[in-house]
Amino acid sequence: MWRLGFGLVFLMFFGGAACIGSLWIFGLLSRPEPDVRLLPWVALAAGLVFLAALVPGLRVLALPLRDLIDAAGRVEAGDLSARVPERGPRELRALARAFNAMLDRLKANERQRRRLLADVTHELRTPVAVIQGNLEAMLDGVYPADEGHLAPVLEETRVLSRLIDDLRTLSLAESGALELNREATDLAVLAGEVVAAFRSQASAAGVTLHSEVRDDLPLVEIDPLRLREVLANLTANGLRHTASGGSVRITGRLDPSGKKVELSVVDTGRGIPPEDLPHIFDRFYKSADSPGSGLGLSIARNLVALHGGDIRAESSPGVGTTIRFHLPLSVGAA
Incomplete structure (x- = not known):
């Protein structure tokens, strides 16, 4: 004796942490007992539906990765103003935040480097100018190369030496490379x-x-x-x-x-x-x-x-x- 029954399958598809689709499969069966001959076709249909639903999920993952690749390319070209939009699954948003924080630190370090270069140039200019002026005056015969005129030159070389030592100490201390002998x-x-x-x-x-x-x-x-x-x-x-x-x-x-x-x-x-x-x-x-x-x-x-x-x-x-x-x-x- 043939009796009618029904079957129900419910599938949910996720892209990252977000649900990107669902599928309900409902059908009448000629008898309540499952027909094993239909199982391969049901599996094939479910697989095709899954692949179709997977495409939007891959897009959800691909866009943040493309943003990251584009920003990395700009940084490689020397543009430290590049930033990555925080979108997509939670892990990719965290990666974008970490990447942007790294760029903030790189930009701050670059500003510090340029400021240091400008400051060092300014500090070196005065002693170098004094040394150069005095030596040129002596060579031109404006005044003799005696102790009274050579002493200021020697003092300026000491100023330069102290400045170089101070810069080295400061650089090592700021970078954490200075070893302490406790x-x-x-x-x-x-x-x-x-x-x-x-x-x-x-x-x-x-x-x-x-x-x-x-x-x-x-x-x-x-x-x-x-x-x-x-x-x-x-x-x-x-x-x-x-x-x-x-x-x-x-x-x-x-x-x-x-x-x-x-x-x-x-x-x-x-x-x-x-x-x-x-x-x-x-x-x-x-x-x-x-x-x-x-x-x-x-x-x-x-x-x-x-x-x-x-x-x-x-x-x-x-x-x-x-x-x-x-x-x-x-x-x-x-």
Whole structure:
């Protein structure tokens, strides 16, 4: 006896995380038992429908990939303004965001490179011009090549040498390629050495220079050569901006947390204008009347950061400036 029955198949097709289509297959059967002879034809029909539905899904994937390929080609040609639209499945949107973030960093690095090139060119121009002018004058017989005229030339070569050394240190520190030779260090002794190195300069300028770093501070795991450079840069900066009769002092104490030490260089100089204060750690940033290269504070910030510390400045015009930084007592304690 023949009886009628029915069969129902429901298929959904996805492109990435989105549903791009569905298929309902409904049919009458001559008897409730399945006819195995029909199965290959049903499978073939379902396969053809699946392939037809897959084409829009492939398009959903292909368009974001085409965007990425086009943007990569523009970057290869030197266009860092290229950006990839964030569309398509979630994974491709995340890839587009990462690609755009990479381009933002590349563009920022390129701006920094050009600014550095311009700054270095500006800083080199003055000493090179002085050396060239003096040597040409001596060769032309304008004045003799004696000690009085050769001394300024020698001093300008020292300026160039310091600038080159500073640029190298700063470049290594910013790139993370500067290796620290850490050892347990007595900060009171280190500060005393810096004071001794600048004592004659301070005396000649009529400025009092002394250390107030506590003798009972625990030893700190640092690179003493690099930290001496930090204190030397800060001390030189304080002496440079402090008039006769003023003072510069180095202080040090244990942070209230007990995990860090706090070092400060305090001067009674003319202070820093509020509009300049946020920029004093920027490379080559200096006031119009400052004789320095504008690298000392930037080097200090990067060296402190390499030690896992932080640095900040407080200043009041006409009162003085305090530059304070913290260092962890040991590696990994920050």
